[in-house]
Amino acid sequence: MTVESTAARKPRRSAGTKSTAGKRTTARNAPGTDPELVQLLTPEGQRVKNAEYDKYVAGVTPEELRGLYRDMVLTRRFDAEATSLQRQGELGLWASLLGQEAAQIGSGRALRDDDYVFPTYREHGVAWCRGVDPTNLLGMFRGVNNGGWDPNGNNFHLYTIVIGSQTLHATGYAMGIAKDGADSAVIAYFGDGASSQGDVAESFTFSAVYNAPVVFFCQNNQWAISEPTERQTRVPLYQRAQGFGFPGVRVDGNDVLACLAVTRWALERARNGEGPTLVEAYTYRMGAHTTSDDPTKYRADEEREAWEAKDPILRLRRHLETSNHTDDGFFAELEDESEALGRRVREAVRAMPDPDHFAIFENVYADGHALVDEERAQFAAYQASFADEGGN
Amino acid sequence: MTVESTAARKPRRSAGTKSTAGKRTTARNAPGTDPELVQLLTPEGQRVKNAEYDKYVAGVTPEELRGLYRDMVLTRRFDAEATSLQRQGELGLWASLLGQEAAQIGSGRALRDDDYVFPTYREHGVAWCRGVDPTNLLGMFRGVNNGGWDPNGNNFHLYTIVIGSQTLHATGYAMGIAKDGADSAVIAYFGDGASSQGDVAESFTFSAVYNAPVVFFCQNNQWAISEPTERQTRVPLYQRAQGFGFPGVRVDGNDVLACLAVTRWALERARNGEGPTLVEAYTYRMGAHTTSDDPTKYRADEEREAWEAKDPILRLRRHLETSNHTDDGFFAELEDESEALGRRVREAVRAMPDPDHFAIFENVYADGHALVDEERAQFAAYQASFADEGGN
Amino acid sequence: MAETFKAETSTSMALAKAINESLRRALETDPKVLVMGEDVGKLGGVFRVTDGLQKDFGESRVIDTPLAESGIVGTAIGLALRGYRPVVEIQFDGFVFPAYDQIVTQLAKMHARSLGKVKMPVVVRIPYGGGIGAVEHHSESPESLFAHVAGLKVVSPSNASDAYWMMQQAIQSDDPVIFFEPKRRYWDKGEVNTEAIPGELHKAQVAREGTDLTLAAYGPMVKLCLEAANAAAEEGKSLEVLDLRSVSPLDFDSIQASVEKTRRLVVVHEAPVFFGSGAEIAARITERCFYHLEAPVLRVGGYHAPYPPARLEEEYLPGLDRVLDAVDRALAY
Amino acid sequence: MAETFKAETSTSMALAKAINESLRRALETDPKVLVMGEDVGKLGGVFRVTDGLQKDFGESRVIDTPLAESGIVGTAIGLALRGYRPVVEIQFDGFVFPAYDQIVTQLAKMHARSLGKVKMPVVVRIPYGGGIGAVEHHSESPESLFAHVAGLKVVSPSNASDAYWMMQQAIQSDDPVIFFEPKRRYWDKGEVNTEAIPGELHKAQVAREGTDLTLAAYGPMVKLCLEAANAAAEEGKSLEVLDLRSVSPLDFDSIQASVEKTRRLVVVHEAPVFFGSGAEIAARITERCFYHLEAPVLRVGGYHAPYPPARLEEEYLPGLDRVLDAVDRALAY
Numbered sequence A, B: 001m002t003v004e005s006t007a008a009r010k011p012r013r014s015a016g017t018k019s020t021a022g023k024r025t026t027a028r029n030a031p032g033t034d035p036e037l038v039q040l041l042t043p044e045g046q047r048v049k050n051a052e053y054d055k056y057v058a059g060v061t062p063e064e065l066r067g068l069y070r071d072m073v074l075t076r077r078f079d080a081e082a083t084s085l086q087r088q089g090e091l092g093l094w095a096s097l098l099g100q101e102a103a104q105i106g107s108g109r110a111l112r113d114d115d116y117v118f119p120t121y122r123e124h125g126v127a128w129c130r131g132v133d134p135t136n137l138l139g140m141f142r143g144v145n146n147g148g149w150d151p152n153g154n155n156f157h158l159y160t161i162v163i164g165s166q167t168l169h170a171t172g173y174a175m176g177i178a179k180d181g182a183d184s185a186v187i188a189y190f191g192d193g194a195s196s197q198g199d200v201a202e203s204f205t206f207s208a209v210y211n212a213p214v215v216f217f218c219q220n221n222q223w224a225i226s227e228p229t230e231r232q233t234r235v236p237l238y239q240r241a242q243g244f245g246f247p248g249v250r251v252d253g254n255d256v257l258a259c260l261a262v263t264r265w266a267l268e269r270a271r272n273g274e275g276p277t278l279v280e281a282y283t284y285r286m287g288a289h290t291t292s293d294d295p296t297k298y299r300a301d302e303e304r305e306a307w308e309a310k311d312p313i314l315r316l317r318r319h320l321e322t323s324n325h326t327d328d329g330f331f332a333e334l335e336d337e338s339e340a341l342g343r344r345v346r347e348a349v350r351a352m353p354d355p356d357h358f359a360i361f362e363n364v365y366a367d368g369h370a371l372v373d374e375e376r377a378q379f380a381a382y383q384a385s386f387a388d389e390g391g392n
Numbered sequence C, D: 001m002a003e004t005f006k007a008e009t010s011t012s013m014a015l016a017k018a019i020n021e022s023l024r025r026a027l028e029t030d031p032k033v034l035v036m037g038e039d040v041g042k043l044g045g046v047f048r049v050t051d052g053l054q055k056d057f058g059e060s061r062v063i064d065t066p067l068a069e070s071g072i073v074g075t076a077i078g079l080a081l082r083g084y085r086p087v088v089e090i091q092f093d094g095f096v097f098p099a100y101d102q103i104v105t106q107l108a109k110m111h112a113r114s115l116g117k118v119k120m121p122v123v124v125r126i127p128y129g130g131g132i133g134a135v136e137h138h139s140e141s142p143e144s145l146f147a148h149v150a151g152l153k154v155v156s157p158s159n160a161s162d163a164y165w166m167m168q169q170a171i172q173s174d175d176p177v178i179f180f181e182p183k184r185r186y187w188d189k190g191e192v193n194t195e196a197i198p199g200e201l202h203k204a205q206v207a208r209e210g211t212d213l214t215l216a217a218y219g220p221m222v223k224l225c226l227e228a229a230n231a232a233a234e235e236g237k238s239l240e241v242l243d244l245r246s247v248s249p250l251d252f253d254s255i256q257a258s259v260e261k262t263r264r265l266v267v268v269h270e271a272p273v274f275f276g277s278g279a280e281i282a283a284r285i286t287e288r289c290f291y292h293l294e295a296p297v298l299r300v301g302g303y304h305a306p307y308p309p310a311r312l313e314e315e316y317l318p319g320l321d322r323v324l325d326a327v328d329r330a331l332a333y
């Protein structure tokens, strides 16, 4: 004898893929209209009060504000230079951060030197904050290395291309900080697309269970290549955290001050032994996914235009101007500095030598490996055979 | 110029692993004391009202209640027989469901024939509800096959050993149901330990994004081999769902009526096109993880004893008795039926033949493979060489 | 189909387009066929292999998935259990590893585990190999890691016609097929006859006949081997080029037949030599042809090193000179 | 260390216990060494290899992890970046695949990616192989899938002494080491001299000298090969047994030296033959010893089929008769 199900037959559902179509507006609430979005500067550059987060930027001086502005402008200039270097054939590829300057500079400037950063492949602004020479970032896009800087030089890990992987490295690193009894923190960057990867969920689990001092900083730029965020989630991403036992917050990712405040709060939690935090910076990828991408295939110009009105740099400029924190000299000097940066980067890239052929065999292992030695020797003999033919 | 972090240095944290130790009580709230735990029958067998879920069991007749009781008793009897067959050397291993009968029978009896079940390796009670011959379950534990029943025979998929994998299969199957426009549903079983696997998180993402008609049924039996649930999460597991955009509910997993009601609710949601639901059945693994395990290494007897008072079968028996839904004849007949089942299983296992040696090469591919053919032929020749020596 | 047909039904098209047409035909013919993956919808995939398919067949047949490879393959398994025939795309070779567990422990073993009750007609499309100047993880050749796993079939076409027909056959197969697409040949054109009756999916084909030595390759390296054979011909050496097409199973009978004729074999692949396909071919052919071989089977492939940055890939990848060097060494025995 | 020492510091212990002692020593010696995995704490692991370690070194050195292999390896990478030396346990061979992506794309490549700036001293312990009557996924031998991947080192001890010393060396290595533990030999006892100076981690050792044919094996198959050599000796055949100990790198020099003496080679492993270690050994040794070999290199291993249910594993696994059959075939050339 079995108990019959009481659930009566209902009309047939339409195919599953359709039912989420209507969610578009939910997941894409425009900044400013979402009560849950932390915002300290409106798109018009007006400073709005926030009971919870104001204290984290209470001490920010006009000079510091100008510093944030300068960071964003120089980062954007660097990014534009890289894009044009790609067009000139000097780089094989470039992943532009255009539009995400506030999210990166705001969070990057919240960090202490002893904190550690795990970036994706798009955190050029954070690298800038860490003091990584921007030309170093170009090596992998030029194809001369796979990320050549010393991660421990500036506590800025290498770019990670396999989506989501670095969130686990960040968690492990943070577990190590806790073991050491230090009060440093870790910040792990990832995208809205990455939020779907199992590794990211596992990093949430590990960091929560071990109460690791890590800030998960998700730049929701609305797109994972051609897929809008609705292909990854049907509720706002910051909400993901609570089911793992730690807080999540959505911040206006085009508001550098809000990003600074919220990241400071999250870092403070980490330092105080309160464990992980998820920050969702709600922003927009103004450009293509990379220089290989063609966004006209999948998104409308109007969307981009709407976001242009919320430009992170323009917003802070308006604020600086209406607050009389600047004079024309500042902007003019910055313009010159930008141009100089562009020139320096251009020259550095063009001068970047191709790696030695034997680099293939270098660093495969730290302690050596007989087969690598054997193949290196064969390669050398093979190369020499041409030299013989040609030269002798 | 950089903006200095405002987060002041705080006293050093203790190592990360310690900070969750105090969570033990949070995660292990005793059933009945947790306001969020759905319970319809107290451990004493008293029916308690529940505004939300009563309607899902309103039509349950005394006969049906006796049916649930019978299911649980026979499942436990089968399980005990399997454990003793393992001790006798007839099985290589057994994973007992002792203590989890209500979670499995309650959820299993909520299903319709056209629904589809994706079990772990411990869902013997659900298999029972689906009409899978219990002796079929023993094949893999005896080592004669890796799960020999036809999944489509009873819409009960094979046992899956790689933790968490089946939740994605369940999601895909449910996506297929939606594509077909059918109103069947899928139920995916998994454990508290499994909740940490990336695959489970990905199944949450896919099912939410595609609004797939799947019920995720997590039996939180408090242990993943030797690890208590606090090693997997610091908040109750049912809360995991909301961050993926669908509801989660915690049900008293030792209360068969509550499990029936909550699963019916979740299945109804699925049939109505409302997408996935997470049900956390809060229960207890009364025995060892498997017959290979020694729980005295890692858990105290008192814990088990406390849970004995909440025994799922005893609870329903008390209810049946105080409600005068049964007479002594019922229990006596059931006792006989149990014994007969035990006998039948015992005999069937002992009679289970070893597979033919050539089975190694069977079913590796559906359409054949030249190498398998070659190796089969070599194997045959090799086997024949012994026959020649011995027989000719 | 190494030979090309010039029938009325024959069209010249790029390899990527041939796969696109093949997917289109499968979607048209069998309502159970699905195309799934990251960016396969509006974008048409990063290589445009699925271009236009979502537009014509709708979002429920051509499915943009969340960014999670294990989820893609895991749900494809579930869809296959429900009777669908999913063709899933992994965006690049280096991104198949998050799905490796589902492929190896579930997809490959489900048929055997169920004693044949359950079929797994899933095709996993993987653009693979180097030579396109890409960043890390975008140029690898991981076919060994799948060929070693029983339950999977592993194939790789070298030309447009094979791409079209092998995809048809892979989709029709009731076994899981890992379909490695030679991404650097995506833009190479070839004649495709959509009416021709194709050869067996797992049979090698003689791409060029020869008598002095056999070059065996698959996917992107077939073209290189044909070039090498051309160059060698100018020096009076007659090389036979075998397009293996299938890595699991390997068509040892065809290799053996060729080697019994030429008595020398060089295997060429982009994947690292160590534990690569060349090892398996060398071991088995040496056993089968021990008394025929005049020289050891030589292997040309990648080094035991991570795929290098783009500016080094020419040195890393087998090129014309390295193939000819191996040919010379083999002929010198 | 195939030879055993009978010094004062020498004790007889089971292979599992030898690993336990080796981990204990590492935890004592280096505060940066961590032990991580599922159930490694109070339970001491399902095979008791980590028994008592958490009790003595605390929860912050011997860490029970969530049930997520990618998480285990991924966080171990992070801990290594912070200066720790994690030794992680994968509970069984078949459960390493969820971690495969982290191992292949991150752990293996981090040193090269950073141009040597970052070291990855992570040991991944994997009890592997069959013969213990277990259910699915508990008896596999996936070493090929790691050996093919540059950046990883792959080793497998065959006896207690090697288990002890190779674990010491693996932990001291600045490279990631996949440490395959022959689970069916866990209970086999052997002398362990904790003061002996060990041989190189990646050097093969002659386990038994012989003149007529070389049997090469590692891990669980060394014992079987020694038994085969015993049996063959009774028939007047002198077999040399080489304990390879390391699968990546493979010690080709030692194999070559042996084969130049015996002129015949049979490789034995539990893993499927197709794309297995035997293929690589056969290919390379045939190239190195082309004029020395009297017979093709023969391979004895698993079939191209999922590891079968327990009641079939005796037929699936290489056994004495199958090894001797291959020996006879090789000698018949």
Ligand SMILES: Cc1ncc(C[n+]2csc(CCOP(=O)(O)OP(=O)(O)O)c2C)c(N)n1
Pocket (backbone or CB within 6 Å): A120, A122, A161, A162, A163, A190, A191, A192, A193, A194, A195, A221, A223, A224, A225, A285, A289, C038, C067, C069, C091, C095, C098
């Ligand atoms: C595991 C993996 N799968 C696929 C890719 C290919 N891929 C590169 S970037 C990208 C989209 C990432 O989107 P998101 O996480 O939102 O970051 P964004 O690019 O928007 O910054 C994809 C699919 C990859 N790099 N790794």
Ligand SMILES: Cc1ncc(C[n+]2csc(CCOP(=O)(O)OP(=O)(O)O)c2C)c(N)n1
Pocket (backbone or CB within 6 Å): B120, B122, B161, B162, B163, B190, B191, B192, B193, B194, B195, B221, B223, B224, B225, B285, B289, D038, D067, D069, D091, D095, D098
């Ligand atoms: C991927 C994977 N890792 C490890 C194991 C070994 N293992 C088998 S059962 C188990 C614990 C599972 O715990 P839980 O999910 O709570 O289910 P329960 O056994 O309690 O029913 C582990 C670690 C496995 N089967 N699969």
Ligand SMILES: [Mg+2]
Pocket (backbone or CB within 6 Å): A191, A192, A193, A219, A220, A221, A222, A223, A224, A225
């Ligand atoms: Mg994005």
Ligand SMILES: [Mg+2]
Pocket (backbone or CB within 6 Å): B191, B192, B193, B219, B220, B221, B222, B223, B224, B225
């Ligand atoms: Mg459990």
